[in-house]
Amino acid sequence: MQHSSVISSHKAVTITFSNYGLPNKVLQAVEYELPQPGLGEVTLKLIAAPINPADLNQIEGTFASKPEFSKRFGCSEAVAVPGNEGVFEVIALGKADSNELSLGDWVIPKTASFGTWATFKNAKVCDLISLGKPNGLTPLQAATIAVxxxxxxxxxxxxxxxxxxxxxxxxxxxxxxxxxxxxxxxxxxxxxxxxxxxxxxxxxxxxxxxxxxxxxxxxxxxxxxxxxxxxxxxxxxxxxxxxxxxxxxxxxxxxxxxxxxxxxxxxxxxxxxxxxxxxxxxxxxxxxxxxxxxxxxxWKKDNPKDFEQLIQSVAAMFREKKLKLTAVASVDLLDVEKVRSDELLSLFKSSIAKKGKNVIVVK
Amino acid sequence: MQHSSVISSHKAVTITFSNYGLPNKVLQAVEYELPQPGLGEVTLKLIAAPINPADLNQIEGTFASKPEFSKRFGCSEAVAVPGNEGVFEVIALGKADSNELSLGDWVIPKTASFGTWATFKNAKVCDLISLGKPNGLTPLQAATIAVxxxxxxxxxxxxxxxxxxxxxxxxxxxxxxxxxxxxxxxxxxxxxxxxxxxxxxxxxxxxxxxxxxxxxxxxxxxxxxxxxxxxxxxxxxxxxxxxxxxxxxxxxxxxxxxxxxxxxxxxxxxxxxxxxxxxxxxxxxxxxxxxxxxxxxxWKKDNPKDFEQLIQSVAAMFREKKLKLTAVASVDLLDVEKVRSDELLSLFKSSIAKKGKNVIVVK
Structure with a gap:
């Protein structure tokens, strides 16, 4: 059983939107101090987050799966965090009664509308699927494995x-x-x-x-x-x-x-x-x-058990080099610890404007 | 067990075509003496035959179910008889080892491409479904029951x-x-x-x-x-x-x-x-x-047993007046015994030219 580890609090930066609209018009970014992970939670550091057409449709309000809007990060309006897909590293463990996750594990969200466009975030262990230690899995593979x-x-x-x-x-x-x-x-x-x-x-x-x-x-x-x-x-x-x-x-x-x-x-x-x-x-x-x-x-919502199993099978195929990931371009986010809100926003906006499938990857 | 009955031979008239094309261009009609029904055959007299879009497409060569072309009725070219649907009366029985059909029974074809546009024809008992005696079933209902x-x-x-x-x-x-x-x-x-x-x-x-x-x-x-x-x-x-x-x-x-x-x-x-x-x-x-x-x-081809049962159910619904046939127009063919080939041809051609679902019915 893992116990909570005391860490210094993190300055997190997250992309948000408060109204549906064209991504480059409605997206904002906020900085905030990330609290310690609560009971059954972990603190995650972004490894890589893709920009998918579904993410953009979600920001435009045309995607069937809607994000949750709430007042958080000290924002005066209710905001949602975009990004349905991505991979994070577990950097702190809250009090929990299971040893499902260890520090350094890579995790992906179990459901859509997780809000992956954030440098750091806390999440419930039960909302995550563990990919274990990377062991040859690349950030691009892991970030795009679930879709x-x-x-x-x-x-x-x-x-x-x-x-x-x-x-x-x-x-x-x-x-x-x-x-x-x-x-x-x-x-x-x-x-x-x-x-x-x-x-x-x-x-x-x-x-x-x-x-x-x-x-x-x-x-x-x-x-x-x-x-x-x-x-x-x-x-x-x-x-x-x-x-x-x-x-x-x-x-x-x-x-x-x-x-x-x-x-x-x-x-x-x-x-x-x-x-x-x-x-x-x-x-x-x-x-x-x-x-x-x-x-x-x-499919993922209706078949949660099969979904988790299939993620592990696909991860194994990537690790064994039976499956290759191609046609994906990455955009580097330098120094995730020190990035400012305006830097993160302009990185996402410029990547949205590019053609093809772009993934923001932490160096 | 029914035995063959000796009848006077019939002058039959049948619509034919030897090449696919526009119905009013390619249809012909021939008169010929109908032979006695052979073993396992019956002689049929037309009661009613519809003109369906599928029949016209078949003459045009665009229907997926193709008719059989053969040299018959004394024609020098191989010809096919149009008409996939219709009802006939059994007017003579050939030698057969079953009593499935009686004189006066109404019958419909079991399969497509039967060639129903003929005043009289011989057919194999095994190619027919019996509706029994009409008992309140109308010629229009019986002729259009199978589609x-x-x-x-x-x-x-x-x-x-x-x-x-x-x-x-x-x-x-x-x-x-x-x-x-x-x-x-x-x-x-x-x-x-x-x-x-x-x-x-x-x-x-x-x-x-x-x-x-x-x-x-x-x-x-x-x-x-x-x-x-x-x-x-x-x-x-x-x-x-x-x-x-x-x-x-x-x-x-x-x-x-x-x-x-x-x-x-x-x-x-x-x-x-x-x-x-x-x-x-x-x-x-x-x-x-x-x-x-x-x-x-x-469906009929793949489910021959269910098809026969369903025909009987639908016939019963018509007889019990639970089901009404509407939106069907009939065109009378007078004196089926004496009709000439040019008369039958012009009757079919003029009916094809009309809008709606027309059925040629024998008075």
Whole structure:
């Protein structure tokens, strides 16, 4: 059993917002003295926190999972702390009747709306999942372990039975979820077709995706072309795809659905095109395909035990280098102990303005 | 056991086509002497044959279920006989080792592509379902029993569990399937919202649908309006709809899907708008709705025993006047014994040109 350790109090800096709106308009930052951890609590130091589209939607007020607003940090208005994902190090233990956590352990939040955009914070042990000591796990891997790898894993497992040699197709093929899905598929002997947008660096992206394990990489234009059904038929030796993963919508969803086998399933988990999911009626009526959705936040809430187990499995895959994290950019936060509120705010704001998936990492 | 009865041979007239194309271009008609029924066969006289969109699509070559082309009726080219649905009277029995059928029985085809557009024809007993003697069943009811009532019945039963007091929503609300679905729902204590197009006779259609049992009848414009979610919430006392039946597609499918409860299902069985089924990604991701399809031809093929039983149940509902057939127009074929090929052809062609669901009925 660990006992509370007396530590010097920390100056914490946290990003907040009091009204929904455009992140760069509504975000503020406050400094405050972090109290000692209470009973069943620990004090956490930020290791890394990603900036996900879901975080930005949450600040805009359009995300289905809402944060808690309350008067804290000495603010006169009720504020919420953004950031649903991230990894922290345990730096102090409050009085607790369990030895679940040790100093130096890395932890991630158990639920959404944890408020990860803070340099230090106190949290209840029961709200955390321990990754143990890093042991080769990188800050970027740990910070992003609970969304993209889980989404990729569950979508390949929970909708159709993919056996060795079976095929799936995925659009938005250059995204984090897709890059993880083709790697997991490769580990399991499942074949993949990744559909990407031609952003001018086609050769490079194709090479990267093939190196990760993608069997075929095609552009949205090729997917929409007249020979694609013949090609997919040939690649899959007439089996077509059992599963399609859709994060784009619009015509792209119709075009990947057309590559499904009879009774195949298309799973939507994003809407990058901001257009509805379109599927020709004939695929429903004559091919009996099924169109469904997946939301990792809901899955974690409904399956807390499986969630914790899966986090440990994915962490092990990262440590054993069976799974690679790519397409993630990091932004360094120097000297977390001494950072000022205006510095933290401008770091987050400038990272939000950048393209791609950015993760704030403590040096 | 019934024995073969010797009858005078019949002059039969049948509609044929040798190439796929526009019905009014490719249809022909031939007269021929019908031979005596062979072993296990019966001779059938037409009572009534509908002209369904599926029949026209089959002639155009776009229907998934293809007819058989063969050299028969003395034609030099291989021909097919259109007509997937219809009711016949048994007028002669061939040698057979069963007493399944008697003279005067009404029968319907067991499978699609039977070729019902013929005044007389021989058929195998094993390809027929007997409705017994009419006993109050009308030619229109019997001729259309195997598609619309079955589709309505199965779609209400097979996708979600609808209990008394549960709600469903259906677009194309003035169609045959929808009129049957609201009646079946009413019988089972299930509540309905029918969405119709405003074709100028709104008051009349609303009255008809309410009389059949529809709880609410709204226009596509009302469905697309800003207050509809509040209205549906109020009507259903917050339950929203468990099921949506879609035969329209495009925006209408998105709009009925928006009235679904969490984990609700939208079933597509037609595409009147010729636009893809559109559903906002958020309904898949955050409400976990499911989008599927239904094809009655496939269901019948996969469930032959259930199909025969259901036909008898629906026939009983018609005889007991629990179920009404509406929105079907009949076209009389006078003197089926003496009709000429040019007369039959012009009757079918003129009926195809008319709007609505037409059924050729023998007087």
């Amino acid at each position: 993209n790898p889980l989404a990729a894993y569950r979508m390949l497992k929970d909708f159709v039975e993919l056996e060795r040699g079976d095929w799936f197709i995925v659009n938005g093929g250059n995204s984090g979820v897709c890059r993880l899905s083709v790697q997991l598929a490769k580990l399991w002997g499942v074949k993949s077709i990744s559909v990407i947008r031609d952003d001018g660096n086609l050769g490079e992206v194709k090479q990267e995706l093939h190196a990760l394990g993608a069997d075929h990489v095609i552009t949205e234009e090729q997917l929409a072309g007249s020979s694609i059904e013949r090609d997919v038929n040939e690649w899959t030796q007439g089996k077509m795809c059992k599963l399609a993963l859709n994060s784009v919508g619009g015509k792209s969803s119709a075009n990947i659905a057309c590559q499904l086998a009879d009774k195949g399933t298309i799973v939507t988990y994003g809407d990058m095109s901001k257009k509805p999911v379109e599927i020709p009626a004939s695929l429903y009526i004559y091919k009996d395909i099924v169109s469904r959705g997946f939301w990792v936040t809901k | 619309n009532p079955l589709a309505a019945y199965r779609m209400l039963k097979d996708f979600v569990e609808l209990e008394r007091g549960d709600w469903f929503i259906v677009n194309g609300g003035n169609s045959g399937v929808c009129r049957l679905s609201v009646q079946l729902a009413k019988l089972w204590g299930v509540k309905s919202i029918s969405v119709i197009r405003d074709d100028g006779n709104l008051g009349e259609v609303k009255q008809e649908l309410h009389a059949l049992g529809a709880d609410h009848v709204i226009t596509e414009e009302q469905l697309a309006g800003s207050s509809i979610e509040r209205d549906v919430n109020e009507w259903t006392q917050g339950k929203m709809c468990k099921l949506a039946l879609n035969s329209v597609g495009g925006k209408s499918s998105a709009n009925i899907a928006c009235q679904l409860a969490d984990k609700g299902t939208i079933v597509t069985y037609g595409d009147m708008s010729k636009k893809p089924v559109e559903i906002p990604a958020s309904l898949y991701i955050y409400k976990d709705i499911v989008s599927r399809g239904f094809w009655v031809t496939k």
